[in-house]
Amino acid sequence: MGSMPTSHFSGLVAPPRDEIFELLGAFRRDTFPDRVNLGAGVYCTDEGEPMPLQVVREVETAMYEKADPHRHDYRAIEGDAEFLALARDFTFSTACAADRITSVQTVSGSGANHVGARFLAETLRPRCVWLSNPTWANHELIWQTVGVPIRQYPYYNPDTRAFDFEGMMATLEAEAEADDVILLHACAHNPTGLDPNQEQWKAIGALCQRKRIFPFFDNAYQGFASGDPDRDAWAIRYFAQLQQPALEMVVAQSFAKNLGLYGHRAGAFHVVAAGDGCTEGARDAVMANLAQIIRSEYSISPRYGSDIAKTVLGSKVLTAQWYTELQTMSSRIISMRQALYDELVRLGTPGSWVHIVDQIGMFSYTGLTYPEVKYLREKYHIYIHSSGRVSIAGLNTKNVKYVASAIHAVRSNPDAVPSA
Template sequence: MGSVPTSASHFAALPTAPRDEIFALLGEFRRDTHPQRVNLGAGVYCDNDGEPFPLDVVRTVEKSMNEKADPHRHDYTPIEGDQEFLALARKFVFGDACDESRLTSVQTVSGSGANHVGARFLANTIRPRRVWLSAPTWANHELIWATVGVPVHFYPYYNAETRALDFAAMVETLEKEAEANDVIVLHACAHNPTGLDPTKEQWIVLGELCQRKGIFPFFDNAYQGFASGDPSIDAWAIRHFAQLQPPIEMCVAQSFSKNLGLYGHRAGAFHVVATGEGCTPAAKDAVTANLAQIIRSEYSVSPRYGSDIVKAVLGNKDLTRKWQAELHTMAGRIIAMRVCLYEELRRLGTPGSWTHIIDQIGMFSYTGLTPPEVTYLKEKFHIYIHSSGRISIAGLNTKNVKYVAAAIHAVRSDPSLVTSA
């Protein structure tokens, strides 16, 4: 009997895909046993003791769910999702700014799933020549749009010299280069990673620009209520675009990971706002059917535990009121930590300007720390930060903020490290 011929593996020459830096940092942090280690990489809210923060209102709902022991609690949701959850999620985003007849919604695997389902849907339907992303943006945006085959272009957003939003350059680029049917991804609030948002006046300019040029707005709404503490304030830009006259078509990817602390339960939704000639009930049904086909091909149905919690909170006025109080507390702690870090850096006389820390909003701050400084902070002080210099303010607390400030001061004062300050 002859020997079985051998051949090289199909995967022998497979190139290594880059690791996700945030999750890689989290892994390093978890393996670190240093008593003063600090995690400023992952976007997860922690309390003042650096511990996870399950919301009281979520625990109340979970207790009720456990006591009820609904025999259907493990059933599949429909492919398009739980309709009661979707109606409440729509209301939370749009308020009264958009007629229900214009809205189509499906449940998704949190915000990442909403972004991907939305990108695939638009790539299949309106077939944009390009998508415009902010420079910088959440890392997953570029990956998602690349996987659906839409060329990615970047519009200026962050000015490294001023540590501020470069709105003039953003508008100039979009005016000169963006074309009708292009998609533009906009962060509804608490821009990730910079923490810099347009003002209301600037949002009005962007709305007019999209309306006039026929650019399709795609809002990523990951932090509603978590940025300012007020969900209506954080939804202002979306609601403004939804009320433009003449109306425009747009979409929204929505996540409940941050504002309800449901990170691992993946509760989200994707909403399409349609308008114009041919926008009929039949066309709306076709949108739902096409979205459902994408969902079916990728993961069949969304997880229900997180959406059941969202449904219980948003469907009860008393629970909604208690939740919004907790949102206010979380947002307030983050704002307070920004002030503490800023004041401590000022007290130490740390080289550089640090006012951007208190000018920014939301979970993240673009500090201006350089990659060599970030590496030094990790190796010498066990402080874990993204290489871009982005820090998660939620990882700061009254017990570690002085340590972090002292470490930044030591790094920024070291002449052997090249900085951009």
């Protein structure tokens, strides 16, 4: 009897697993009653439970009662035209003419980022893409898969725990070239929670104009960051209205966080053209190229989440209700930042913690080291990303003192923390 043939896959090397999902799995397996999940970016109530928005629940009820016989039908490859027009206007408002923008529906923000990266890789053919250091880990993976070399611009200064605007500008001034892509977080930078101010955004826009750097905005938290969708879209709208020369740019948009549609994958990708790229023929060509990419990957996007988003955005009453809920969510995040900061200060925890309240959005770059994070996980059952990034949404009035006391214990007794 002959030996078993060698498998084609026997020598396959497993890539690193996604840390956020590994943390989530470990948290769910943990039976410690006071365990705390500060890894996953999912909004929770003060009781630590998921919070479907009331406006979403009302829309779901109406959809169920309507029982539209077409609710399971295929849609066009490019997506639902009504949803896309509403999503476009939610992002851009009146910052630029609608005939400059070509939009397609995507599988949430991750899908929009990937469709966009592949589209630019195949059409613009950039020398490289500039990503902030640090950035959302999936940005790197997505651009690697489309074969575009990655460069990094400074963003976070670990000494000051602040946005490194000077380092960013100096690096791009010295090293960026025409038609390089730069990925920018529209608001609530992930993972640092640090955003440029409006004057800094203006300087970044002027640099992109002068050096002909191509902006790619990731718009994942509009309305969720500050509670004001217009404020959170300021940078995108400012770039879109720039003239002499007008900027061409793209935007990846998600409704996962701001509508709580995490698992329903409602997103869009927008291409903003200028000059002769605004003609009907040019827009049709952009749409055809995007549709071909989508067809080759997943054919069409899910419709349930986009139906909810379309219904909310298409009603002034529901939109007003949604905006009230956005303010409630963002206010709770801000209050949890303040509570964590206040408790660390009250305890006299070594180090400066003011950066926690200076940051914005769901995440905070705490400055905790990997050995500290590992020790917090093993001894206190507090699950934090190895970078020290915490999801503020995982804090509540019942666990914030426990988290602060654990951080205080770690910082006050560094000799107890094993080195990595």
